[in-house]
Every structure is written in structure tokens, then in C-alpha cells.
Amino acid sequence: xxxxxxxxxxxxxxxxxxxxxxxxxxxxxxxxxxxxxxxxxxxxxxxxxxxxxxxxxxxxxxxxxxxxxxxxxxxxxxxxxxxxxxxxxxxxxxxxxxxxxxxxxxxxxxxxxxx
Amino acid sequence: xxxxxxxxxxxxxxxxxxxxxxxxxxxxxxxxxxxxxxxxxxxxxxxxxxxxxxxxxxxxxxxxxxxxxxxxxxxxxxxxxxxxxxxxxxxxxxxxxxxxxxxxxxxxxxxx
Numbered sequence: 001x002x003x004x005x006x007x008x009x010x011x012x013x014x015x016x017x018x019x020x021x022x023x024x025x026x027x028x029x030x031x032x033x034x035x036x037x038x039x040x041x042x043x044x045x046x047x048x049x050x051x052x053x054x055x056x057x058x059x060x061x062x063x064x065x066x067x068x069x070x071x072x073x074x075x076x077x078x079x080x081x082x083x084x085x086x087x088x089x090x091x092x093x094x095x096x097x098x099x100x101x102x103x104x105x106x107x108x109x110x111x112x113x114x115x
Numbered sequence: 116x117x118x119x120x121x122x123x124x125x126x127x128x129x130x131x132x133x134x135x136x137x138x139x140x141x142x143x144x145x146x147x148x149x150x151x152x153x154x155x156x157x158x159x160x161x162x163x164x165x166x167x168x169x170x171x172x173x174x175x176x177x178x179x180x181x182x183x184x185x186x187x188x189x190x191x192x193x194x195x196x197x198x199x200x201x202x203x204x205x206x207x208x209x210x211x212x213x214x215x216x217x218x219x220x221x222x223x224x225x226x227x
Contacts, residue, residue: 004158031213040123042203042217043159056214091158101207102149104215106158 004107006092012113013082020078021110025094032075033093043091082114116141121218130227134191138204138218147207148180150189154200194225
């Protein structure tokens with residue numbers, strides 16, 4: 001399978017714990033995006049990387065959230081001191097260097113439940 | 116006011132029906148308009164995109180943009196049970212940004 005992969009697919013954690021999600025983009029895709037989707041809503045943009053540089057961050061990305069893409073390949077999204085409001089699906093997407101802005105390919109997501 | 120508004124549904128139709136899904140948007144400066152399909156517990160997949168006003172057809176799917184009314188539509192002809200999914204409209208606010216702004220999605224159920 002050469003699509004975007006995300007790990008884990010599901011995560012249950014207790015409030016106050018830290019969690020980290022991983023995203024592996026499509027090979028040779030230099031652009032990588034993180035979105036968050038809550039039940040009954042569309043995805044909301046969190047942040048965007050071009051290669052290893054984080055070029056755009058949403059106001060939704062509070063101080064408890066940090067994303068990295070150290071070598072311009074896979075990316076991690078860490079949430080510190082999780083809150084119940086962080087329960088959501090975290091989606092990763094990638095696009096190619098020549099791809100248009102709308103050509104974002106999404107992974108299956110990581111579903112986070114904070115108890 | 117949300118930048119993109121979409122009726123959440125659910126919309127239930129019999130197999131073979133023509134489906135009309137709609138969104139409105141708030142800013143006339145928006146340039147790109149997309150439709151994504153999302154099956155349960157999956158990530159969204161791009162169905163169609165349009166750049167300007169008018170229609171764009173791809174098989175059973177037609178995307179329509181009316182910039183004067185700030186209205187975008189997706190029509191599905193000869194709907195199939197496999198079309199049952201949530202349909203999300205999305206826009207790009209400006210070419211300087213790469214974030215997609217999504218509507219809340221319309222859940223479609225095609226009954227066999």
C-alpha cells in the first residue's frame with residue numbers, strides 16, 4: 001500500500017497524559033498536513049510542513065500541541081497534558097512537489113479518545 | 116459565520132436517484148472548490164475540484180460553482196449504495212495558503 005499511513009489507528013488515554021502520533025506520507029511527497037476532525041464536523045487544519053519546515057500553523061494548535069518533521073519524511077504530532085476536548089480523529093495528508101493546493105491525499109487517521 | 120456552510124443531512128435516497136449536495140461560502144475571493152468523499156472510519160478522498168464558475172463532469176459526478184451566489188453543488192447521477200458516505204465540500208481561501216477549509220459534511224445513504 002503506497003498511501004499515507006498513520007500510527008496508531010486508535011489511542012485511548014487518560015486526561016493529563018501525553019500522546020504522540022506518527023504519519024508517513026506518500027513517498028516523494030514533500031508537503032505534509034495535519035488536520036483534526038470531531039464527530040459530525042469536517043476536518044480542521046492544524047499545521048503544514050514543506051520538507052522539514054513548518055510553514056503554517058492554525059490558532060487551533062495550542063501550546064500543548066507540537067508537530068515535527070525532522071528529516072522531511074515522516075511527521076509526529078504530540079499532544080501534552082491531554083484534555084477531553086482533544087478527543088477527535090487526527091488526520092494526516094500529503095501532497096507532491098508539483099501538486100496543486102487541492103491535491104491532498106489523506107491517511108486513515110488516528111482516533112484519540114481521552115477519558 | 117462559518118466560511119463554508121453545508122447541510123449535515125442525513126440524506127436518504129433510493130438507488131438510481133439523482134443526488135444534489137450543496138454548500139454555500141462566505142468570501143467571494145475563494146478560488147478553488149473541492150468535493151471530498153469520506154467513508155466511515157476512513158480519511159477523506161478527493162472527488163472533484165473546480166477553479167471557476169460553471170460545471171465540471173467526471174463520470175456520474177458533476178461539480179457546479181456559482182460564484183455570483185457563492186454556491187457550490189455536487190450532483191451524483193444513477194446513485195449506487197456504494198456512494199453511501201459523507202460528502203465534504205472544501206475551499207482554498209487563497210493561493211498563498213495551503214490549508215483546506217471544509218464544510219461540516221453531508222451524510223448520504225443510498226438505499227438498495
